[in-house]
Amino acid sequence: xxxxxxxxxxxxxxxxxxxxxxxxxxxxQALRHAVQRGELQLVxxxxxxxxxxxxxxxxxxxxxxxxxxxxxxxxxxxPLAERHGLINxxxxxxxxxxxxxxxxxxxxxxxxxxxxxxSGHQLRQDDLVPHIQACLKRHKIPAERLTVExxxxxxxxxxxxxxxxxxxxxxxxxxxxxxxxxTGHSSLATLRRLPAAELKIDRAFITDxxxxxxARSIVQAVVQMARTLELRVVAEGVETTAQRDVLVGxxxxxxxxxxxxxxxxxxxxxxxxxxxxxPADGEAGPGFRAS
Ligand code: C2E
Ligand code: MG
Ligand code: MG
Ligand code: MG
Numbered sequence: 001x002x003x004x005x006x007x008x009x010x011x012x013x014x015x016x017x018x019x020x021x022x023x024x025x026x027x028x029q030a031l032r033h034a035v036q037r038g039e040l041q042l043v044x045x046x047x048x049x050x051x052x053x054x055x056x057x058x059x060x061x062x063x064x065x066x067x068x069x070x071x072x073x074x075x076x077x078x079p080l081a082e083r084h085g086l087i088n089x090x091x092x093x094x095x096x097x098x099x100x101x102x103x104x105x106x107x108x109x110x111x112x113x114x115x116x117x118x119s120g121h122q123l124r125q126d127d128l129v130p131h132i133q134a135c136l137k138r139h140k141i142p143a144e145r146l147t148v149e150x151x152x153x154x155x156x157x158x159x160x161x162x163x164x165x166x167x168x169x170x171x172x173x174x175x176x177x178x179x180x181x182x183t184g185h186s187s188l189a190t191l192r193r194l195p196a197a198e199l200k201i202d203r204a205f206i207t208d209x210x211x212x213x214x215a216r217s218i219v220q221a222v223v224q225m226a227r228t229l230e231l232r233v234v235a236e237g238v239e240t241t242a243q244r245d246v247l248v249g250x251x252x253x254x255x256x257x258x259x260x261x262x263x264x265x266x267x268x269x270x271x272x273x274x275x276x277x278x279p280a281d282g283e284a285g286p287g288f289r290a291s
Contacts (some may be wrong), residue, residue, distance in 0.1 A: 028084055030066060031077055035093050039065050042097055043263040046273065047115075047234055047256040050248050055273045057113035057147060058105075059256070060098045061263045062090070082121055091122045096135050099146070101266050103139035110273055113175060115147035120154035123165040129172050143173035147198070150176065152184035155194060163193070170195035177234070182222065192229060199226050203237025206257070210242040216250075223250050 034040050044058040064072040081087040094116055102114040122128050136143055148169060155162070155178050169176050177198035178191075182205050201222055208215035219235075226233045235247045238257030247255060261272055 024080070027072075027077070028080055031064070031081060031084075031086060034064055034066075035089055039067070040090065040093060041065055042094065042101065042266070044101075044114075044266055044269045045256060045263040046112075046261050046269065047254045048260050050252050050255050053255075053260070055110075055112045056254055057115050058269055059115040059147075059149070059263075060094060060101075060117070062094060062117075078119065082119055087119045087121045088125055091119060092131055095132055099135040099139040099141050102141050102145065104266070105270060106141070108270060110270065111145070112273070113145050113147050114141075115149055115177065117149045117179065120151070120157070123150065123154065123162060128165070129168045132174065133172055144175055147175040147177050149179040149200065151179045152181050152186060152202075155196070156184050156186050156190050158187075158190050166194055166196075180236075182218070188225070191225075196231060198232045198234055200234040200236055201252075203257075206235050206237045206243055206247070207239075209246050210240055216246060219247070219252075220250050223252055227251075 041063045042060040043063055044060055046055045047057040047059065048054060049056050062074045062078070064074075064077050066072050078087065078090075081090050098114050098116045105112070105114075118128075132146070132148075133143075135141075136146060155166070166176065175198065176194075176196045177200050178186075178194070178196050179200045180202040181199045182202045199222065201219060205215050205219055205222075209219060223233050232253045233251075234254040234256060235243075235252050236256050238244055238247065238255045238259045240259060243257075244255060244259060261269075264272065
């Protein structure tokens with residue numbers, strides 16, 4: 001971080017900043033090899049049906065196990081990967097790995113959807129859809145069982161390119177979700193044209209639900225609009241029973257958040273999904289669903 005050193009006017013060129021830049025460069029260098037070195041990992045967070053709290057999907061979220069620094073958040077390294085042309089390679093690995101995991105879960109009798117997050121850069125790759133289709137085929141996953149989450153700001157980029165990419169995803173039969181909905185500036189016109197199946201309301205609106213009438217009205221409006229457009233609505237970042245109750249009352253279809261489960265390993269998720277009733281003594285076991 002930039003520190004003011006002795007009131008010097010050249011404070012922007014402090015050693016602290018130089019170190020940050022060197023660290024960035026080192027991180028980038030390490031990231032170039034992270035896929036081949038097997039340092040990337042997917043954790044999974046369930047989405048649940050708002051009516052019965054049964055699992056509907058598992059969203060894959062990337063983690064980087066850096067040999068020296070430990071776990072690094074995607075918020076740190078995805079933007080770095082996007083800036084330096086590494087996101088496509090990483091994104092291809094994510095799709096392959098998520099399909100492989102989906103196949104393993106199916107063998108264990110779990111048929112929930114698996115969701116992957118796509119970067120805008122990936123949408124611009126001509127081989128994105130062929131790669132997804134090859135992975136689905138290799139692992140025998142029906143296309144509609146794979147959700148691709150695309151951030152609203154990327155989805156609303158109303159260029160011919162983005163629209164064509166969406167059209168190809170839809171033609172391939174994938175389940176398209178507009179992530180972080182409410183943070184971009186969707187026009188109803190664009191939204192209507194997009195062949196999406198799901199709107200995922202951004203956590204910022206969910207956070208305020210318990211105490212803000214305004215947040216409630218916004219979520220209500222989104223749910224109504226989604227109904228008109230025949231889209232499913234998912235709420236992300238649900239942390240409290242108060243938020244859950246409002247969302248259920250408003251007719252939100254699916255819920256996701258720490259109240260139900262944090263992102264976890266594939267093995268832990270299989271155990272979690274398997275235990276669909278809280279233990280009789282009411283204690284919070286691994287599969288306990290807050291009620
Ligand atoms: P996202 O797709 O909107 O994912 C939701 C983020 O919120 C995740 O953070 C998740 O761990 C966190 N979260 C879930 N429930 C709660 C909750 O109840 N409370 C709070 N405070 N947070 C919650 P994470 O895993 O750090 O991922 C951050 C972002 O990084 C994701 O946002 C997504 O945009 C991006 N990302 C993650 N994995 C990938 C990937 O494989 N590819 C791409 N392109 N982006 C990814
Ligand atoms: Mg997402
Ligand atoms: Mg999101
Ligand atoms: Mg988000």
